[in-house]
Amino acid sequence: MIGKKIFEEVSAKLSETIANSPAKDVEKNVKAMLGSAFNRMDLVTREEFDIQQQVLIKTRTKLTELEERLARLEGSQPLEQVETSDMPSATENAEQAENTENKAV
Missing domain, CATH: 1.20.5 (Single alpha-helices involved in coiled-coils or other helix-helix interfaces)
Known part of the structure; x- marks a missing residue:
């Protein structure tokens, strides 16, 4: 049980760190650029x-x-x-x- 709790804490900390890092901003920007490109391509x-x-x-x-x-x-x-x-x-x-x-x- 203690191992599971530690794993969950580490996972939560990593998720929080990634959410606040520049990597998350890059991910958002890439998604926005791809979404814009797909819209221009008239994809369904x-x-x-x-x-x-x-x-x-x-x-x-x-x-x-x-x-x-x-x-x-x-x-x-x-x-x-x-x-x-x-x-x-x-x-x-x-x-x-x-x-x-x-x-x-």
Whole structure:
């Protein structure tokens, strides 16, 4: 127990000495300089990166679901055919235009 107490006292004294020494000031200055450099580099924090990673995962999942839904809808009767079934086809339109030109001549 006495050895542990002495170790704790020495540790506390060293921490106090380092906290009051120029080394601590140098450490603070280096941290400030690095922080400033990182801010200028437009780096993101790990937390921001993790959040964006989760957003990307959700977006990919949603995209996959929508692609599957679209494939199922395209597998059934396409909406364009349902809506345009009463309209003439492109070849019928061309024939009608040709007939109109022939009548005009």
